Amino acid sequence: MSIVKQSVSKLSELPNLQDNLSTPQLVERALSRKEGVLSSMGAIKSTTGKYTGRSPKDRFIVKDEVSENLVEWGKINKPIEEKYFLSLLEKVVNYLEKKDEIFSLNGDAGADKSYQLPIKVYNEYAWQNLFAKQMFIRPTEEELETHEPEFTVISAPSYKADPKVDGINSEAFVLISFKHRIVLIGGTEYAGEIKKSIFSTMNFLLPQKDVLSMHCSANVGENDDVALFFGLSGTGKTTLSADSDRKLIGDDEHGWSPNGVFNIEGGCYAKCINLSQEKEPEIYNAIRFGAVLENVILDEDSRIPDFDDTSLTENTRVAYPIEHIENIKEPSMAGHPKTIVFLTADASGVLPPISRLTKEQAMYHFLSGYTSKLAGTERGITEPQATFSACFGEPFLPLAPAQYAEMLGEKIDKHDAKVFLVNTGWTGGKYGVGERMNLPYTRAMVRAAIRGELNDVTTVKDGIFGLEIPTHITDVPDDVLIPRNTWENKDAYDKTAKELAVKFHENFKKFSHVSDEITNAGPLYRAK
Numbered sequence: 001m002s003i004v005k006q007s008v009s010k011l012s013e014l015p016n017l018q019d020n021l022s023t024p025q026l027v028e029r030a031l032s033r034k035e036g037v038l039s040s041m042g043a044i045k046s047t048t049g050k051y052t053g054r055s056p057k058d059r060f061i062v063k064d065e066v067s068e069n070l071v072e073w074g075k076i077n078k079p080i081e082e083k084y085f086l087s088l089l090e091k092v093v094n095y096l097e098k099k100d101e102i103f104s105l106n107g108d109a110g111a112d113k114s115y116q117l118p119i120k121v122y123n124e125y126a127w128q129n130l131f132a133k134q135m136f137i138r139p140t141e142e143e144l145e146t147h148e149p150e151f152t153v154i155s156a157p158s159y160k161a162d163p164k165v166d167g168i169n170s171e172a173f174v175l176i177s178f179k180h181r182i183v184l185i186g187g188t189e190y191a192g193e194i195k196k197s198i199f200s201t202m203n204f205l206l207p208q209k210d211v212l213s214m215h216c217s218a219n220v221g222e223n224d225d226v227a228l229f230f231g232l233s234g235t236g237k238t239t240l241s242a243d244s245d246r247k248l249i250g251d252d253e254h255g256w257s258p259n260g261v262f263n264i265e266g267g268c269y270a271k272c273i274n275l276s277q278e279k280e281p282e283i284y285n286a287i288r289f290g291a292v293l294e295n296v297i298l299d300e301d302s303r304i305p306d307f308d309d310t311s312l313t314e315n316t317r318v319a320y321p322i323e324h325i326e327n328i329k330e331p332s333m334a335g336h337p338k339t340i341v342f343l344t345a346d347a348s349g350v351l352p353p354i355s356r357l358t359k360e361q362a363m364y365h366f367l368s369g370y371t372s373k374l375a376g377t378e379r380g381i382t383e384p385q386a387t388f389s390a391c392f393g394e395p396f397l398p399l400a401p402a403q404y405a406e407m408l409g410e411k412i413d414k415h416d417a418k419v420f421l422v423n424t425g426w427t428g429g430k431y432g433v434g435e436r437m438n439l440p441y442t443r444a445m446v447r448a449a450i451r452g453e454l455n456d457v458t459t460v461k462d463g464i465f466g467l468e469i470p471t472h473i474t475d476v477p478d479d480v481l482i483p484r485n486t487w488e489n490k491d492a493y494d495k496t497a498k499e500l501a502v503k504f505h506e507n508f509k510k511f512s513h514v515s516d517e518i519t520n521a522g523p524l525y526r527a528k
Helices: 003-012 023-032 082-097 126-135 192-209 237-241 281-286 359-368 401-415 439-450 490-508
Strands: 017-019 044-046 059-062 078-080 102-109 117-123 151-156 173-177 182-186 212-220 226-230 247-250 253-257 260-263 267-271 292-294 317-321 337-344 354-357 370-373 385-388 418-423 459-461 468-470
Touching: 003 082, 003 102, 023 044, 023 126, 044 126, 078 082, 082 151, 082 173, 082 182, 102 126, 102 192, 117 126, 117 192, 126 192, 126 267, 126 292, 126 317, 151 192, 173 192, 182 192, 192 212, 192 253, 192 401, 212 237, 212 401, 226 237, 226 260, 237 247, 237 267, 237 337, 237 439, 247 253, 247 260, 267 281, 281 317, 337 359, 337 370, 337 401, 337 439, 354 359, 354 439, 359 401, 359 418, 359 490, 385 490, 418 439
Parallel strands: 017 102, 044 292, 059 078, 059 173, 117 151, 151 182, 226 337, 337 418
Antiparallel strands: 102 117, 173 182, 212 226, 212 247, 212 253, 253 260, 267 317, 292 317, 354 418, 354 468, 370 385, 459 468
16 A cells, blocks of 8 residues: 555544534534634634745645646746655654544535535644635535545644755645645644645646636626626635625636536635625624634634734634525526626726726736735735736646636637726725725626626726726716826826836736737836
């Protein structure tokens, strides 16, 4: 028997293994083990130590005969030799063997059973097992009887690696082996690594089955009018897809197959920063028993959450099963999208709050994946930074971005989807001067786009970015729609906008293989 099979077999047979516990049982275990406390809202709250966001520098893919010629190797997908993976796997399993108890569950990734990936998750902590239980699709009791996992996740946060010995960068590690079909996590308590490692796995597997995997949220109206919301963390995917007038398909990860769109997950992982019942009632009301709060500050006596407190991190989170949202699509599948929204949180405050894109502009902005990376989503990010993340999800894409972009372009053409760029970032000035875009205005713009109200309206072309901006949208002040009008200092706007345009062009140089039509669909302004 191979080292891998021995290790996985050893885990599954441990006498200290607590397998497929119910939500109440996991809450009880987490509380009795002092892994967290119960909040006034009924959700358990845990903290994740110094790792309050993903650690991209500590994520590696095992380079072997399965991955070598398919993975786009580089700064995002860093290779690690198989020998280091096998060594760490054995060390982690031996470490978990000595624990009083560990926790496991069976789950699935992918609501469409034609493309579903059955998984097994092993956790050192009960609260992280609860997190995984709520984030992945939960098999029925009948399905559990014949459930055969095809991928395994092993998470041991308190196991610290030795970079000098283990071939990695720090004590923390997230290793993905497509050959051995295992994700190995250690040294970090941030539960998001569990979720995103499986997303990366699906981004490797699904395109090989003619399915576009997407970092987006999705919802659907009464007439099967599906809308997709692409964007990096903090741009508003979860918030804008949770719409009382539409059914939620999912808030973060989806596949687009020949059958239509399906949710990869069984839960939602929403940001809690400045959360309020008034502005985001669907998310706020989903925080109840069974949900997991991450790094949210509670009042010591009342245990009431303070969602405005960022003393631990701005990346405060809540994980809950999708059933905690009242208005959901069951099962989490629908038809082909009619509207696609690219979300960006532009900290420079110069992009329009909404603009209509041509097919070529859509491909340009999808490949660019521009946003301002918000504080807390990754270690070391303390204020917004301009970033370009191909396909609005490059950190999770094992394959070349062009492969995903080509698939999206084909689907936009085939299904005549309308595409919009929406700025949920700053208006009236850049970060520190202006203010964040008013959420009710953004909701009104997005709803107008989904209803088809912006397909044939009067627009003006932005002179710097070449974007078509609607001149009027119901329930939105006209001045808000033209970003230059919101700046007191027009010269400062022009200077800042041109600086961002140059950044777009510089970034796009790496896509030298794309057509001239797509390359020329970027900003009109070019530095002399």
